[in-house]
Amino acid sequence: MLEELKKEVYEANMLLPKYGLVTFTWGNVSGIDREKGLFVIKPSGVDYDKLTPDDMVVMDLEGNRVEGTLNPSSDTKTHLILYNRFPKIGGVVHTHSPWATSWAQAGRDIPCYGTTHADYIYGSVPCARNLNEEELKNYEWNTGVLIADLFEERKLDPMAVPCVLCKNHGPFTWGKDAHEAVHNAVVLEEVAKMAARCEMINPDVKEAPQCLQDKHYLRKHGPGAYYGQGNL
Amino acid sequence: MLEELKKEVYEANMLLPKYGLVTFTWGNVSGIDREKGLFVIKPSGVDYDKLTPDDMVVMDLEGNRVEGTLNPSSDTKTHLILYNRFPKIGGVVHTHSPWATSWAQAGRDIPCYGTTHADYIYGSVPCARNLNEEELKNYEWNTGVLIADLFEERKLDPMAVPCVLCKNHGPFTWGKDAHEAVHNAVVLEEVAKMAARCEMINPDVKEAPQCLQDKHYLRKHGPGAYYGQGNL
Amino acid sequence: MLEELKKEVYEANMLLPKYGLVTFTWGNVSGIDREKGLFVIKPSGVDYDKLTPDDMVVMDLEGNRVEGTLNPSSDTKTHLILYNRFPKIGGVVHTHSPWATSWAQAGRDIPCYGTTHADYIYGSVPCARNLNEEELKNYEWNTGVLIADLFEERKLDPMAVPCVLCKNHGPFTWGKDAHEAVHNAVVLEEVAKMAARCEMINPDVKEAPQCLQDKHYLRKHGPGAYYGQGNL
Amino acid sequence: MLEELKKEVYEANMLLPKYGLVTFTWGNVSGIDREKGLFVIKPSGVDYDKLTPDDMVVMDLEGNRVEGTLNPSSDTKTHLILYNRFPKIGGVVHTHSPWATSWAQAGRDIPCYGTTHADYIYGSVPCARNLNEEELKNYEWNTGVLIADLFEERKLDPMAVPCVLCKNHGPFTWGKDAHEAVHNAVVLEEVAKMAARCEMINPDVKEAPQCLQDKHYLRKHGPGAYYGQGNL
Numbered sequence: 001m002l003e004e005l006k007k008e009v010y011e012a013n014m015l016l017p018k019y020g021l022v023t024f025t026w027g028n029v030s031g032i033d034r035e036k037g038l039f040v041i042k043p044s045g046v047d048y049d050k051l052t053p054d055d056m057v058v059m060d061l062e063g064n065r066v067e068g069t070l071n072p073s074s075d076t077k078t079h080l081i082l083y084n085r086f087p088k089i090g091g092v093v094h095t096h097s098p099w100a101t102s103w104a105q106a107g108r109d110i111p112c113y114g115t116t117h118a119d120y121i122y123g124s125v126p127c128a129r130n131l132n133e134e135e136l137k138n139y140e141w142n143t144g145v146l147i148a149d150l151f152e153e154r155k156l157d158p159m160a161v162p163c164v165l166c167k168n169h170g171p172f173t174w175g176k177d178a179h180e181a182v183h184n185a186v187v188l189e190e191v192a193k194m195a196a197r198c199e200m201i202n203p204d205v206k207e208a209p210q211c212l213q214d215k216h217y218l219r220k221h222g223p224g225a226y227y228g229q230g231n232l
Numbered sequence: 233m234l235e236e237l238k239k240e241v242y243e244a245n246m247l248l249p250k251y252g253l254v255t256f257t258w259g260n261v262s263g264i265d266r267e268k269g270l271f272v273i274k275p276s277g278v279d280y281d282k283l284t285p286d287d288m289v290v291m292d293l294e295g296n297r298v299e300g301t302l303n304p305s306s307d308t309k310t311h312l313i314l315y316n317r318f319p320k321i322g323g324v325v326h327t328h329s330p331w332a333t334s335w336a337q338a339g340r341d342i343p344c345y346g347t348t349h350a351d352y353i354y355g356s357v358p359c360a361r362n363l364n365e366e367e368l369k370n371y372e373w374n375t376g377v378l379i380a381d382l383f384e385e386r387k388l389d390p391m392a393v394p395c396v397l398c399k400n401h402g403p404f405t406w407g408k409d410a411h412e413a414v415h416n417a418v419v420l421e422e423v424a425k426m427a428a429r430c431e432m433i434n435p436d437v438k439e440a441p442q443c444l445q446d447k448h449y450l451r452k453h454g455p456g457a458y459y460g461q462g463n464l
Numbered sequence: 465m466l467e468e469l470k471k472e473v474y475e476a477n478m479l480l481p482k483y484g485l486v487t488f489t490w491g492n493v494s495g496i497d498r499e500k501g502l503f504v505i506k507p508s509g510v511d512y513d514k515l516t517p518d519d520m521v522v523m524d525l526e527g528n529r530v531e532g533t534l535n536p537s538s539d540t541k542t543h544l545i546l547y548n549r550f551p552k553i554g555g556v557v558h559t560h561s562p563w564a565t566s567w568a569q570a571g572r573d574i575p576c577y578g579t580t581h582a583d584y585i586y587g588s589v590p591c592a593r594n595l596n597e598e599e600l601k602n603y604e605w606n607t608g609v610l611i612a613d614l615f616e617e618r619k620l621d622p623m624a625v626p627c628v629l630c631k632n633h634g635p636f637t638w639g640k641d642a643h644e645a646v647h648n649a650v651v652l653e654e655v656a657k658m659a660a661r662c663e664m665i666n667p668d669v670k671e672a673p674q675c676l677q678d679k680h681y682l683r684k685h686g687p688g689a690y691y692g693q694g695n696l
Numbered sequence: 697m698l699e700e701l702k703k704e705v706y707e708a709n710m711l712l713p714k715y716g717l718v719t720f721t722w723g724n725v726s727g728i729d730r731e732k733g734l735f736v737i738k739p740s741g742v743d744y745d746k747l748t749p750d751d752m753v754v755m756d757l758e759g760n761r762v763e764g765t766l767n768p769s770s771d772t773k774t775h776l777i778l779y780n781r782f783p784k785i786g787g788v789v790h791t792h793s794p795w796a797t798s799w800a801q802a803g804r805d806i807p808c809y810g811t812t813h814a815d816y817i818y819g820s821v822p823c824a825r826n827l828n829e830e831e832l833k834n835y836e837w838n839t840g841v842l843i844a845d846l847f848e849e850r851k852l853d854p855m856a857v858p859c860v861l862c863k864n865h866g867p868f869t870w871g872k873d874a875h876e877a878v879h880n881a882v883v884l885e886e887v888a889k890m891a892a893r894c895e896m897i898n899p900d901v902k903e904a905p906q907c908l909q910d911k912h913y914l915r916k917h918g919p920g921a922y923y924g925q926g927n928l
Contacts, residue, residue, distance in 0.1 A: 023418060023419075023422055024415070024418070026348070043461065044459060044460050044461060045459055045460030045461055046461065070461055071458075071460070071461055074451065074458060074459045074460075096347075096348045096422075098422065098425060098426055098429070099429065101346060101348060101426050102426045102429035102430045102432075102433055103430075103433055104346065105345040105346040105426060105427070105430040105437065105440075106345075106430045106431075106433040106434035106437050107434060107437065108433060108434055130440075130441055130444060131444070132443075133443045136443055136444065136447045139447055139451075168345065168346045168347060168440040168441070168444055169346055169347045169444075170346070170347070170348070196429060196432060196433050199433070200432065
């Protein structure tokens with residue numbers, strides 16, 4: 001069942017240790033088959049060097065395990081809500097990558113200080129507030145709801161802002177598929193690192209001008225994009 | 233004698249360089265057989281790339297060498313006191329891992345800024361004061377006494393707070409066995425790194441709300457835990 | 465066509481991931497044949513582990529692609545302007561290396577704090593201002609013009625100051641050929657890292673005395689140089 | 697001639713890239729045969745991956761090249777002065793290792809904040825002032841003189857303080873032989889890193905108490921030392 005997608009999600013999971021984004025099992029990747037309405041996710045707490053494609057767990061969008069013997073990632077409900085609320089995304093990643101997590105712990109949006117950020121993320125990386133005691137009772141579910149509500153409130157397009165920080169916790173990223181979601185997790189970690197250092201070098205630094213942000217984002221995205229090799 | 237435990241403690245020691253926690257010989261791991269009342273510890277000052285399981289030294293809880301020709305770690309008496317005073321622990325680690333040591337040198341507790349910390353450590357990582365001139369005469373022994381007294385004073389459960397910083401020195405961590413003690417040493421280093429960066433990003437940062445700390449710690453520990461695969 | 469130069473530029477490109485200067489495809493190297501008036505550059509958005517010498521694109525100094533089927537780097541026009549305005553340079557590098565980019569985002573020149581800097585770069589590393597909205601319409605072209613104009617205004621010799629920061633963007637470096645340009649990109653990243661840490665350690669730090677800067681630069685460059693093995 | 701020593705010095709040089717202390721050729725190690733009054737040093741500007749034991753250059757203590765076809769390290773005169781003025785040392789290292797160099801650029805002594813430092817270095821790591829314009833005329837020679845004079849002025853024992861920072865330049869370390877000098881270069885880099893981070897975590901941090909510094913230094917050095925395996 002969904003063998004292709006399981007392989008793809010497995011490979012995307014294995015990129016997390018490759019790119020230095022996870023310690024132990026502190027991360028998970030999922031990918032969705034929109035036609036079937038099923039998504040595939042890493043099992044909970046399984047070491048990356050023991051993981052196989054067959055360990056992947058298949059879930060439906062109501063949160064039922066459809067295939068697999070292992071428990072799905074403890075963050076599965078957050079993935080589920082993101083798939084439900086962001087209909088264009090095809091993959092989701094959660095990590096505790098150190099720089100992005102440091103910003104999340106600091107409880108701050110990451111301002112756009114340069115083109116590395118602007119090439120992939122349109123505007124600041126938003127930081128979602130903490131859940132309150134009531135919301136914590138259904139923690140992972142409400143984490144997803146909080147993220148999606150924040151994007152609605154701020155009128156953010158999840159395809160233009162493919163990431164979020166959850167206060168005192170860490171980042172979630174997404175993309176058109178599991179691989180792009182991992183790609184964005186790497187970008188976010190680099191952007192978080194350089195933004196922190198940039199503020200250290202110049203505490204009065206201002207965000208990049210809007211016209212530069214527009215230019216760089218549109219150089220890579222949309223009908224006028226001219227970066228790369230087109231459909232190569 | 234205790235061949236299984238010697239192998240286990242040897243392997244746990246070898247994880248220290250693997251995880252980047254030690255420079256030269258600045259670290260040691262021990263593990264205890266509670267039934268026999270004997271513990272196994274790394275010899276002092278032996279290079280990790282020359283270490284073998286047979287080099288491990290067997291000690292009793294009065295501090296006598298029971299087996300082995302090499303001198304035990306110079307920190308052996310600290311391990312001994314921790315085994316005596318914390319009856320549930322099965323392994324102890326000491327390193328000079330750079331971020332945890334920087335906090336120890338700074339003489340500060342590490343506040344709980346996020347869920348990476350809360351998943352493993354309940355509340356702040358305590359920092360024990362310096363020994364005075366009198367206490368320094370039996371340095372390693374009194375280091376252990378100071379740690380255990382601090383846990384009593386602050387009413388901390390060593391199984392819920394599996395680590396401590398010794399001021400101007402470095403961290404000790406522990407766990408149910410030698411491997412878990414090393415695992416906690418890795419966690420502590422990540423947590424120390426992210427807490428320092430988090431304060432750099434937001435000097436006015438506050439600790440994570442207590443309800444979030446409770447939620448995350450209990451997600452992984454205790455009867456209601458739902459992270460991972462149970463007994464897998 | 466230009467097989468030797470294509471190989472050289474390919475190899476110089478492959479040094480960027482080796483030295484940890486690029487994430488994904490965030491960098492490009494070119495090299496020029498001054499006699500033929502042609503330069504060779506990395507194709508746009510191609511992964512380093514898939515790159516071959518044959519993928520290199522040959523351009524003339526009017527910006528026409530003379531050989532190659534792939535699109536040249538999106539930064540090609542900046543390279544072109546630098547070759548036109550700095551007639552002694554033979555290679556150009558652009559990266560988003562993290563420390564240099566953090567300074568670029570901070571919008572500050574990098575002061576010369578020591579001999580590591582002075583050995584290669586005479587005086588501060590200049591930071592060029594942002595382009596305005598009008599200039600952004602021909603972004604990469606005007607980036608080159610802005611850099612060259614800045615060197616004229618400040619009366620800087622591009623052979624003595626082989627690098628620049630572009631505000632909110634990142635560094636460009638150059639040299640007598642593609643390899644030396646990469647060498648200078650590595651130097652700049654080290655210098656940027658140590659300057660940031662140096663200011664962290666001593667916020668009141670002053671630049672190295674002019675006489676020391678002169679001494680070190682001339683120890684390696686010009687007729688009285690005595691570092692190294694001469695023509696070895 | 698001195699084949700054993702050349703091999704030893706070669707191997708010690710090769711440890712610099714292994715421990716991440718050098719970029720390109722920014723470092724050199726020498727070792728001395730006190731009976732013959734000759735020392736062996738790395739040639740200037742030769743890449744580490746091309747270096748062989750036969751490339752090592754043999755010098756006498758008047759600064760004459762006794763054997764070898766390559767130019768000795770440009771810092772040779774500094775090594776020479778240190779051998780002349782510090783009669784117990786057997787090896788000298790110079791690097792631009794990033795954290796130690798950041799302190800040197802910052803122009804500050806490194807205070808002793810903990811036992812990692814106290815285990816190897818008794819008291820602060822001293823930072824020598826800049827040379828003036830006159831002294832710069834015989835730069836490398838006067839660098840050595842300045843270091844040795846500083847140790848005399850401050851009444852420091854070079855065997856107890858096996859390192860120095862040269863303002864706006866970088867560190868020199870030494871030891872009983874070339875390998876110990878490299879060992880101390882690694883220690884210094886770790887100590888410099890942790891001291892900088894420690895001040896970031898607690899800007900009001902104080903030095904470790906003198907009694908702790910004494911205890912740790914004497915645990916490893918002198919007649920009462922009990923760390924390690926004795927003569928193993």
